[in-house]
Amino acid sequence: xxxxxxxxxxxxxxxxxxxxxxxxxxxxxxxxxxxxxxxxxxxxxxxxxxxxxxxxxxxxxxxxxxxxxxxxxxxxxxxxxxxxxxxxxxxxxxxxxxxxxxxxxxxxxxxxxxxxxxxxxxxxxxxxxxxxxxxxxxxxxxxxxxxxxxxxxxxxxxxxxxxxxxxxxxxxxxxxxxxxxxxxxxxxxxxxxxxxxxxxxxxxxxxxxxxxxxxxxxxxxxxxxxxxxxxxxxxxxxxxxxxxxxxxxxxxxxxxxxxxxxxxxxxxxxxxxxxxxxxxxxxxxxxxxxxxxxxxxxxxxxxxxxxxxxxxxxxxxxxxxxxxxxxxxxxxxxxxxxxxxxxxxxxxxxxxxxxxxxxxxxxxxxx
Amino acid sequence: xxxxxxxxxxxxxxxxxxxxxxxxxxxxxxxxxxxxxxxxxxxxxxxxxxxxxxxxxxxxxxxxxxxxxxxxxxxxxxxxxxxxxxxxxxxxxxxxxxxxxxxxxxxxxxxxxxxxxxxxxxxxxxxxxxxxxxxxxxxxxxxxxxxxxxxxxxxxxxxxxxxxxxxxxxxxxxxxxxxxxxxxxxxxxxxxxxxxxxxxxxxxxxxxxxxxxxxxxxxxxxxxxxxxxxxxxxxxxxxxxxxxxxxxxxxxxxxxxxxxxxxxxxxxxxxxxxxxxxxxxxxxxxxxxxxxxxxxxxxxxxxxxxxxxxxxxxxxxxxxxxxxxxxxxxxxxxxxxxxxxxxxxxxxxxxxxxxxxxxxxxxxxxx
Numbered sequence: 094x095x096x097x098x099x100x101x102x103x104x105x106x107x108x109x110x111x112x113x114x115x116x117x118x119x120x121x122x123x124x125x126x127x128x129x130x131x132x133x134x135x136x137x138x139x140x141x142x143x144x145x146x147x148x149x150x151x152x153x154x155x156x157x158x159x160x161x162x163x164x165x166x167x168x169x170x171x172x173x174x175x176x177x178x179x180x181x182x183x184x185x186x187x188x189x190x191x192x193x194x195x196x197x198x199x200x201x202x203x204x205x206x207x208x209x210x211x212x213x214x215x216x217x218x219x220x221x222x223x224x225x226x227x228x229x230x231x232x233x234x235x236x237x238x239x240x241x242x243x244x245x246x247x248x249x250x251x252x253x254x255x256x257x258x259x260x261x262x263x264x265x266x267x268x269x270x271x272x273x274x275x276x277x278x279x280x281x282x283x284x285x286x287x288x289x290x291x292x293x294x295x296x297x298x299x300x301x302x303x304x305x306x307x308x309x310x311x312x313x314x315x316x317x318x319x320x321x322x323x324x325x326x327x328x329x330x331x332x333x334x335x336x337x338x339x340x341x342x343x344x345x346x347x348x349x350x351x352x353x354x355x356x357x358x359x360x361x362x363x364x365x366x367x368x369x370x371x372x373x374x375x376x377x378x379x380x381x382x383x384x385x386x387x388x389x390x391x392x393x394x395x396x397x398x399x400x401x402x403x404x405x406x407x408x409x410x411x412x413x414x415x416x417x418x419x420x421x422x423x424x425x426x427x428x429x430x431x432x433x434x435x436x437x438x439x440x441x442x443x444x445x446x447x448x449x450x451x452x453x454x455x456x457x458x459x460x
Numbered sequence: 461x462x463x464x465x466x467x468x469x470x471x472x473x474x475x476x477x478x479x480x481x482x483x484x485x486x487x488x489x490x491x492x493x494x495x496x497x498x499x500x501x502x503x504x505x506x507x508x509x510x511x512x513x514x515x516x517x518x519x520x521x522x523x524x525x526x527x528x529x530x531x532x533x534x535x536x537x538x539x540x541x542x543x544x545x546x547x548x549x550x551x552x553x554x555x556x557x558x559x560x561x562x563x564x565x566x567x568x569x570x571x572x573x574x575x576x577x578x579x580x581x582x583x584x585x586x587x588x589x590x591x592x593x594x595x596x597x598x599x600x601x602x603x604x605x606x607x608x609x610x611x612x613x614x615x616x617x618x619x620x621x622x623x624x625x626x627x628x629x630x631x632x633x634x635x636x637x638x639x640x641x642x643x644x645x646x647x648x649x650x651x652x653x654x655x656x657x658x659x660x661x662x663x664x665x666x667x668x669x670x671x672x673x674x675x676x677x678x679x680x681x682x683x684x685x686x687x688x689x690x691x692x693x694x695x696x697x698x699x700x701x702x703x704x705x706x707x708x709x710x711x712x713x714x715x716x717x718x719x720x721x722x723x724x725x726x727x728x729x730x731x732x733x734x735x736x737x738x739x740x741x742x743x744x745x746x747x748x749x750x751x752x753x754x755x756x757x758x759x760x761x762x763x764x765x766x767x768x769x770x771x772x773x774x775x776x777x778x779x780x781x782x783x784x785x786x787x788x789x790x791x792x793x794x795x796x797x798x799x800x801x802x803x804x805x806x807x808x809x810x811x812x813x814x815x816x817x818x819x820x821x822x823x824x825x826x827x
Contacts, residue, residue: 109493110720110822112479113560113572121722124491126476136724136823193480203570205480283823353477355488357503455477456503456650 108137114202118142119285122207128350128369131397131406132182133210135278140285141187141208143257144243147305151289156273160236160311163227170289174275176217181270183295184211184371184404185302188325188340191348191447199444206348206451209371211404214293216274220267222309231313234260237292237301238308247324259303259325260316260339261294270295270402273306295402296373298343298445300325328441335441342373344448345434347380347407347426352455360457361415366393370426371404379427380407384414386421387450393424417459423450475504481569485509486652489574495717495736498764498773499549500577502645507652508554508575510624511610514672518656523640527603527678530594537656541642543584548637550662551578551738551771552669555692555707558715558814566811573715573818576738578771581660583641587634589676598680601627604659604668605675614691626670626692627683627706628661637662637769640673662769663740665710665812667692695808702808709740711815712801714747714774714793719822727824728782733760737793738771746794747774751781753788754817760791784826790817 108129111121121140123133151170158166189201190208202208223235238258245255265271272293275282282288287304294301300320321339328335347370358364370377376399381390393409407424414420427433438449475496478488488507490500518537525533556568557575569575590602605625612622632638639660642649649655654671661668667687688706695702714737725731737744743766748757760776774791781787794800805816 109718110723112491113721114570115565116560117563117565124479136722140722193483196484198482198484203481351476354480355503355507356477 108134110136111140112205112207114204118145120202122204123210125206125348125350126353128367128406131211131403132278133212135212135280135283135286138210138212138277138286139187139208141299142241142285143245144241146284147240147242148284149240149289149305154289154307156290156307156309158222158226158309158311161229161232161313162311163229164225166222166226168222173217173273173290176221178215179218179269179272180213180215181272181293181295181402182211182213182400183270183293183402184209185299186343186346186371188298188300188445189447191451192444194447194451195438195444201444206350209348212277213279214272214274215276215279216272216290216293218269219271219273219292220269222273223266223311226311228263228311229313232311233263233314234312234316235263235266236260236310236312236316236318237303237306238310239303240305240307245319245324249323251319255319257303257320258316258318259301259320260312260318261297261301265294296343297341298325300340325445327443327445330441340442340445343371344446345372345375345377345426345428345432346370346448347424347434348451349422349424349453352422352453354453355455357456357458358413360413360417360459362413364411364413366409366411366422367406368424369404369406370424372426372428374401375428375430376401377405377426378429381425381427381433382409383423383425383450384411384420386452387423390425414457417457420455420457422453422455425450475501477503478507479572479574481571485512487569489571490577492573492715492717493720495734495773498578498770499645500579502579502647502650502653505577505579505644505653506554506575508666509608509652510612511608513651514607514609515651516607516656516672521656521674523657523674523676525589525593525676525678528596528599528680529678530596531592533589533593535589540584540640540657543588545582546585546636546639547580547582548639548660548662548769549578549580549767550637550660550769551576552666553710553713553738555665555667555812556814558818559811561814561818562805562811568811573717576715576771579644580646581639581641582643582646583639583657583660585636586638586640586659587636589640590633590678593678595630595678596680599678600630600681601679601683602630602633603627603677603679603683603685604670604673605677606670607672607674612686612691616690618686622686624670624687625683625685626668626687627679627685628664628668632661663710664708665692667707692812694810694812697808707809707812710738711813712739712742712744712793712795712799713737713815714791714801715818716789716791716820719789719820721820722822724823724825725780727780727784727826729780731778731780733776733778733789734773735791736771736773737791739793739795741768742795742797743768744772744793745796748792748794748800749776750790750792750817751778751787753819754790757792781824784824787822787824789820789822792817
């Protein structure tokens with residue numbers, strides 16, 4: 094082959110697309126070895142869908158706010174765009190991210206490392222809308238309902254189709270960075286990311302950041318919908334008898350982006366292990382790396398400063414072993430309270446909250 | 461950040477590791493957008509395992525050849541390495557490759573595009589061993605049994621654990637490129653690829669290339685094992701009444717490696733669409749690309765010459781549309797008999813043989 098014509102064989106300029114975990118509806122993840130910048134390019138941001146993406150016309154779009162409010166609202170898309178906006182950066186992780194590492198395997202999309210991303214979100218503070226609506230004193234929960242609709246899969250399940258819906262507590266809804274967002278990384282949302290409007294709930298697993306939001310209901314009792322009882326819920330046994338509670342705050346977690354699983358490395362060479370760590374409402378203060386499957390740990394360095402609700406990229410300058418063979422790398426972050434990630438997955442979380450150190454097996458080759 | 465220290469942020473030198481579809485046992489695929497060379501680097505070659513990889517000691521290893529033969533054999537690894545060797549290049553595709561594109565979803569590992577690879581295999585021709593063993597005249601089938609063992613999943617299934625086993629017809633076993641291979645791309649097999657010895661059956665789906673082979677049985681009746689009746693089998697309705705037959709020859713297929721799903725492309729720019737096409741025992745003569753979801757087709761160019769049992773890389777020099785939006789790309793190959801890939805998946809193949817053109821959705825952005 095003529096080497097002059099070979100340049101189209103080279104790797105395309107980064108970033109490059111997504112990995113399909115499920116199709117129809119789209120459940121696509123970032124190839125996490127493509128982690129570079131602090132902000133995840135929209136092209137690489139994971140897509141988690143329960144049902145096909147609704148096709149909403151922004152001219153016909155309405156957002157209703159009803160329930161225990163003094164002023165029921167029905168807002169158009171242009172009403173919302175005309176309000177004062179706020180921009181924040183937040184890391185969202187799907188509660189099922191890293192499910193493929195569970196043993197035995199758990200049902201659901203077999204996410205590896207890429208159902209997490211860190212983007213810049215622009216929209217209206219949820220609190221601004223709630224102040225206009227005027228919440229009754231006894232409101233405790235805000236239910237966010239999307240336009241995506243279908244029959245869910247987990248048992249027990251309702252007999253017919255339902256819309257995706259999730260609530261957040263009143264106190265959280267009033268936090269300034271909880272947004273009803275219309276832009277991601279400075280561009281209007283893509284259909285798969287919730288166009289024209291989605292919630293952004295920093296610090297919570299992605300399931301709270303309801304996409305395609307069309308209805309908000311102010312509730313005076315905790316909402317007991319499907320996605321906080323059957324699905325996206327866990328057994329809380331902290332009080333002796335296990336009780337079913339909705340998943341909410343993201344747990345402390347770290348991931349290795351490079352090397353990738355089954356990557357081959359040359360012996361006795363410098364190699365910078367690179368990754369990210371995040372949490373819900375905790376600062377991440379330390380990152381520890383194991384190069385021997387967890388037998389010993391060395392400390393890595395953060396690339397990004399501490400910043401609530403965003404990840405911190407980190408690195409560790411390694412010299413690869415001179416001995417060829419298989420090596421298992423792990424990363425483990427520590428939070429501001431001094432507590433590291435747990436050693437094992439807690440089965441009370443079922444197929445969610447996979448927050449233990451994840452093994453990355455690599456091979457050091459002979460030359 | 462100091463730009464001088466930024467070089468460790470750059471993409472690692474290609475190739476780079478695998479995507480996990482299932483863990484324990486390992487089912488890992490190539491990130492197919494990393495397709496470059498004709499030969500797939502071992503690091504990128506997919507791993508399909510039914511059970512955990514057995515840990516075979518080459519000093520203790522024996523290969524037995526029994527059944528309807530004049531000379532039963534028990535060969536050591538060094539016996540096999542001492543025999544005259546043969547090297548061939550063959551494309552292997554898992555019969556379930558591209559399963560994630562099936563609608564509705566089918567059970568099993570949700571392979572996307574990367575459960576296919578083209579490697580150089582070195583070993584002993586199967587025919588040479590069979591000539592030493594001396595097949596009885598009425599032998600019709602050669603059963604290859606691996607050392608990997610467990611309880612299979614599909615129904616109907618045997619009550620207890622069994623070893624992975626598959627047969628090939630006598631006529632195929634005598635083909636010169638059917639090997640018992642101990643090397644892949646010039647290196648001893650990795651454990652996940654069948655160390656110390658595996659079958660290579662060019663032209664067949666990967667399931668015939670039994671890994672960790674320890675037993676060969678010459679049979680005078682077609683073998684009716686689990687992996688050719690319950691699993692890796694299809695309903696052949698070519699004769700009116702459907703009958704269960706083992707999958708065997710790979711079907712004609714093509715795949716787009718670049719762009720990747722959900723890649724963003726700039727408008728009105730040159731972009732070379734790149735991929736590969738392969739088949740079982742048919743030459744691939746044409747490659748057609750659709751840039752509009754199948755409404756129209758244009759012809760691409762092959763990078764590699766026709767070569768039986770290996771893929772042909774191909775390319776198409778595209779100018780991206782000036783109109784921003786979503787575009788669906790497809791590739792469809794034509795065989796020497798003038799027949800293209802089918803338009804749709806044939807449900808008689810169940811969750812296997814996904815050989816229709818696969819949609820790659822990309823976005824042309826505004827600038």
